[in-house]
Amino acid sequence: MEPFEELPSPLRRALTISGVYALVGVLWILGSDQLLLVFTRDVDAVAGLQTWKGWAFVLMTSCLFFGLTFRQFRRYQEVMEINRQQAEQILDLSQFRESIIDNASTWINVLDTDARVVVWNKAAEQISGYPREEIVGRDDLWEWLYPDDAYRQSIVERAQEILDHGLELEAFETCIRTREGGYRRLSWNSRRFFDGEGRVNGSIAIATDVTEQRAAERELQQRERQLANLMDNLPGMAYRSLFDEHWTMRFVSSGCRALTGYEPSDLLDNRTVSWAQLINPDDSARVTREVEDAIGLGEPFAVEYPIRRRDGTTIWVWEKGRGVDDSGRLALEGLILDINSRKHLEEELSELATHDALTGLLNRREMEVRLKEEVQRAERYGHSLAMLWIDLDHFKAVNDEHGHAAGDHVLRRLSEMLETSVRAVDRVARYGGEEFIVLLPERNRLEAWETAERLRERVCSQTIRVPGSGSVSLSISIGLAVFPEHGTSGEALCDAADRAMYRAKDAGRNRVCVAGE
Structure with missing residues (x-):
C-alpha cells in the first residue's frame, strides 16, 4: 500500500479510475450473464439479450466516461481560471513593483x-x-x-x-x-x-x-572653521548664555582662557563654575538691573563690572550684548572684554585730576570740592567745621641750599607727617607750593587748636634726612578758622584761615594763630 501512496497524485488518480472501470466491467459481464440465465434458458433469446447487454454496457460506460471527463474538464477549467487570476495578480504586482522601482x-x-x-x-x-x-x-x-x-x-x-x-x-x-x-x-x-x-x-x-x-556640509564646516578662527582671534570672550540666576553659558569662545583662566568647558552649563560666581557679589545686583533695563527697552546693553579670575585676581570687564530667544527662554549673546588696563588708567587719570602729583594729597581743585561739601553738611546738621591753613617756614632756603630735588623730598615727608597725624575723616590737601590745608569735620575751636599744636610740634621735633645733602629741620606756621564763627562759606573760611596763617608768620613763625584774635 505504501508504494501506491508514494506515486504522484495524477498517476494515482488515473490508476484508481482505471481499476474502478475494470472492476465494474468484470462485475457487469459476470453478473449480467448469471442474471440472464435466471430469466431464460432459450439460447436465441440469450444471444439477443447478449447483444442488447453489450449496447447497454457501452451506453453505461459512455455515461460514466462522460461524467468523469466532464468532471475533469470542469476541474481543469477551474484550475486554469485560478492560474489566470494568479498570473494577472503576479503581473499586476510585478508591474507595480517595477513602477515603484522605476519612479523611486x-x-x-x-x-x-x-x-x-x-x-x-x-x-x-x-x-x-x-x-x-x-x-x-x-x-x-x-x-x-x-x-x-x-x-x-x-x-x-x-x-x-x-x-x-x-x-x-x-x-x-x-x-x-x-x-x-x-x-x-x-x-x-x-x-x-x-x-x-x-x-x-x-x-x-x-x-x-x-x-x-x-x-553644504563642507561649506558649513568651512564657515565653522572661519567662525572658530574669528572667535579665537577676537579680543575677549564671545558667549551665549541663559539670563538666569547663574548666567548659564551655552557657548563660550576660547578667549575665555585668557579672560578668566578657566577652560570653556568649565563654564558651559556651569560644569565647574558659573559666570554668576565670577561676578563681584557687590556688583551682581547692579549688573543684572542694567541688563534688565536695556532688554526692557529692546536695546543692546553695555555694562562694566569686576570678576574674579581662576587665580584669585580681580579684573574689570566690559560686556556688550543683546537679548535673544532660546527655545522660549530669554538668553544673552555678546562679547566680554578685559578692560583692566583701561580701568587702571582711568584710576590714574582720576588720581591725577584730584590729587597732587608730588605728594599724593588732594589737590587744590579737589579740596575746593570737598570744602564745599563739608560746609553744606555742617550747615545742614549744625556741626562745626575747622580749617587749618599751613605754610612750611623757610622753604625757599631749603631749595636754595639743597636743591629742588631735596625740596620735593621735604614736601613729600611733610605730607606723610600731616596725613598720618589726623583722623581718617579729616582731609589734607596741598593747596600750592609749600601751603597745605587740613579740614577737620565736627571739630570746634579748642579741638582744632589741639590738633594744630600736635601737628606743629611733630613737624618741628623731627629732622628730615635729605639724600646726599645731610638733614633739614622744619617748622610750620598755622592759621585756624572755624565754621560758622569765622565764615559761613568755603571762600570766607579760606580767607580767614589764610589771614590767620600770615599773622602767625609775622609773629615769628612756628606757631598757631586763630582767626579774629
Whole structure:
C-alpha cells in the first residue's frame, strides 16, 4: 500500500479510475450473464439479450466516461481560471513593483550573478546620464562610472564581495563620473537577494545622491572653521548664555582662557563654575538691573563690572550684548572684554585730576570740592567745621641750599607727617607750593587748636634726612578758622584761615594763630 501512496497524485488518480472501470466491467459481464440465465434458458433469446447487454454496457460506460471527463474538464477549467487570476495578480504586482522601482527618487539598480545590470531605474538614468538602453545587460559600466583604475578596482571588489560572501553595505559612499563628465557623490546601501529555492539571484543597490548635501556640509564646516578662527582671534570672550540666576553659558569662545583662566568647558552649563560666581557679589545686583533695563527697552546693553579670575585676581570687564530667544527662554549673546588696563588708567587719570602729583594729597581743585561739601553738611546738621591753613617756614632756603630735588623730598615727608597725624575723616590737601590745608569735620575751636599744636610740634621735633645733602629741620606756621564763627562759606573760611596763617608768620613763625584774635 505504501508504494501506491508514494506515486504522484495524477498517476494515482488515473490508476484508481482505471481499476474502478475494470472492476465494474468484470462485475457487469459476470453478473449480467448469471442474471440472464435466471430469466431464460432459450439460447436465441440469450444471444439477443447478449447483444442488447453489450449496447447497454457501452451506453453505461459512455455515461460514466462522460461524467468523469466532464468532471475533469470542469476541474481543469477551474484550475486554469485560478492560474489566470494568479498570473494577472503576479503581473499586476510585478508591474507595480517595477513602477515603484522605476519612479523611486533614489537610484536603484539590480545586478545578476555575473554582475550584469538587469534593472536601471529613472533616477539612475537622471543621476548618471546613461539611459537604461545602454546599460541593461552590460557588465562594464564600472569603467564608465569609475574611470580611475585603482578606484574602480576597489569598487568592483566590494560588489563582488556582496555577490560571493553576502557583504551588506550601508551608507557606503563613492564618487561617480556622469556621462556629461561631471562628478556626483552617492551613498550606497546594497545586499544580495535569493530565488525561491535559496540560490543567490543577484544583488540590489540603492543609492542616494548626497553631492549637494556633502557640499553644504563642507561649506558649513568651512564657515565653522572661519567662525572658530574669528572667535579665537577676537579680543575677549564671545558667549551665549541663559539670563538666569547663574548666567548659564551655552557657548563660550576660547578667549575665555585668557579672560578668566578657566577652560570653556568649565563654564558651559556651569560644569565647574558659573559666570554668576565670577561676578563681584557687590556688583551682581547692579549688573543684572542694567541688563534688565536695556532688554526692557529692546536695546543692546553695555555694562562694566569686576570678576574674579581662576587665580584669585580681580579684573574689570566690559560686556556688550543683546537679548535673544532660546527655545522660549530669554538668553544673552555678546562679547566680554578685559578692560583692566583701561580701568587702571582711568584710576590714574582720576588720581591725577584730584590729587597732587608730588605728594599724593588732594589737590587744590579737589579740596575746593570737598570744602564745599563739608560746609553744606555742617550747615545742614549744625556741626562745626575747622580749617587749618599751613605754610612750611623757610622753604625757599631749603631749595636754595639743597636743591629742588631735596625740596620735593621735604614736601613729600611733610605730607606723610600731616596725613598720618589726623583722623581718617579729616582731609589734607596741598593747596600750592609749600601751603597745605587740613579740614577737620565736627571739630570746634579748642579741638582744632589741639590738633594744630600736635601737628606743629611733630613737624618741628623731627629732622628730615635729605639724600646726599645731610638733614633739614622744619617748622610750620598755622592759621585756624572755624565754621560758622569765622565764615559761613568755603571762600570766607579760606580767607580767614589764610589771614590767620600770615599773622602767625609775622609773629615769628612756628606757631598757631586763630582767626579774629
